[in-house]
Amino acid sequence: MDHPPNREKAQQRIDQIQAFQQETRLLKSEGILDLPQEVQSAVSDYHSRLIDEFSKRFDTDSTVTEKKLSWGMRILTFLGGLALCASVFFFFYRFWGLIPTWVQIVILATTPLLALLGMRFAARKEKTLYYATLAALLAFVCFVMNLNVLGAIFNITPSPKAFLVWGAMALLVAYHLGLRLILMAGLLCILGYLSATVGTFWGIYWLSFGERPENFIIAGAIMVALPSIFKHRHYYDFPWFYHLVGLLSIFIALLIMGHCGRCSYSLLDNDALEIIYQTLGLVAAGITIWLGIRFHYSGITNIGATFFTIFLYTKFFDWWWDFLPKYMFFFILSVISLGLLAAFKKIRSRLKEVTA
Numbered sequence: 001m002d003h004p005p006n007r008e009k010a011q012q013r014i015d016q017i018q019a020f021q022q023e024t025r026l027l028k029s030e031g032i033l034d035l036p037q038e039v040q041s042a043v044s045d046y047h048s049r050l051i052d053e054f055s056k057r058f059d060t061d062s063t064v065t066e067k068k069l070s071w072g073m074r075i076l077t078f079l080g081g082l083a084l085c086a087s088v089f090f091f092f093y094r095f096w097g098l099i100p101t102w103v104q105i106v107i108l109a110t111t112p113l114l115a116l117l118g119m120r121f122a123a124r125k126e127k128t129l130y131y132a133t134l135a136a137l138l139a140f141v142c143f144v145m146n147l148n149v150l151g152a153i154f155n156i157t158p159s160p161k162a163f164l165v166w167g168a169m170a171l172l173v174a175y176h177l178g179l180r181l182i183l184m185a186g187l188l189c190i191l192g193y194l195s196a197t198v199g200t201f202w203g204i205y206w207l208s209f210g211e212r213p214e215n216f217i218i219a220g221a222i223m224v225a226l227p228s229i230f231k232h233r234h235y236y237d238f239p240w241f242y243h244l245v246g247l248l249s250i251f252i253a254l255l256i257m258g259h260c261g262r263c264s265y266s267l268l269d270n271d272a273l274e275i276i277y278q279t280l281g282l283v284a285a286g287i288t289i290w291l292g293i294r295f296h297y298s299g300i301t302n303i304g305a306t307f308f309t310i311f312l313y314t315k316f317f318d319w320w321w322d323f324l325p326k327y328m329f330f331f332i333l334s335v336i337s338l339g340l341l342a343a344f345k346k347i348r349s350r351l352k353e354v355t356a
Helices: 007-029 037-058 064-098 101-125 130-153 161-177 180-201 206-211 214-229 238-257 270-294 298-320 326-355
Strands: none
Touching: 007 037, 064 130, 064 180, 101 130, 101 161, 130 161, 130 180, 161 180, 180 206, 180 214, 180 238, 214 238, 238 270, 238 298, 270 298, 298 326
């Protein structure tokens, strides 16, 4: 019997089995396929044993209802984690000044460790890792707060390396159990560290790195490139999150720079810089679409197509809104939308041909 390495692949196998069963029933009803009864029984028994095995080992979803409930549980995990972290934060904010310093240090040192122990205990008891994710999120937030509070107690100079430490902690936990929510938190911290480091390289104070969107373009490019450097053999879906964070960072920064030339490090004319970045946004979106098709990444293709449309529409607004009649403006947009629809339909067909 085939044993996948994690819950995601086990769920993918079950989805394939269910799709096979549905297609087989459809072909039988249309008189195209009629397997001998003994073959049907053997295949059905094998699939049933496989689904039962995966359900016991990974707590996978065997029906559409179970999948919907799992999505609801994921949302509840996220919301519950946020509420729990907010509760911890406001507890510290309310009572922290009343606690002696040595007790504060003990609390700061033990809270993340206790949360991590709770995470390990929950991971052993529950295969779906919902409670483990809650505990991991609590450990991460406590760890972030600990560095901040300890820095304030001992008057340590703030540094962008805090982002690196927070990100490293989150990534270690995420890769230990395959927790996507913690992975996202870690990637955002690493993105903050890279952006602040780029800012300090250009001579600005690191806390001002958010004022220069160009920092996020370079950091986002590094983030997109990381999965190509570090291969993922166990958590095959993790590279998508690197691409998601990196591409959103790049495109949002380009979108801002396309309307805020004064935010650039460059001394060129603001209007010229805005035109340059608007053009770069369109080109980058086109390249992203091509790369998504070339390497069979439908998610990357969708991101590229979305931002290509956003860049194009904002440019049309700059060109025509002030002098065209509103009915004519929206009529032109509708015609262009139909053209884009046809173009994206061809891209979709091309993607199907490549993946076939």
